Amino acid sequence: MTEKFTKGEMHGCIVCGKLYQLYVVRGAGELFVDAKVMSEGGRLVRHPDRPLVACVNHSDAQVESAVTRVYGKLDEDEDES
DSSP states (O other): OOOOEEEEEEEEBTTTOOEEEEEEEEOGGGOEEEEEEOSTTEEEEOOSSSOEEEETTSOHHHHHHHHHHHHOOOOHHHHTO
């Protein structure tokens, strides 16, 4: 079984930059596994390679646009992992 560890990290909203506290789970080689938003008003944005967060009041279209702008379009294969 692969060892996993959890670490508290601060991340900004992908749309507006507001800071949120996250618990981030990482596995072997410090690869991102999962995350949980601990601050009120934030929601996790699913991404296969990194922990992302957005405010709950931003629409899905705003979040998707911001992720595409910053990280580029995800391949369909990556989105399913």
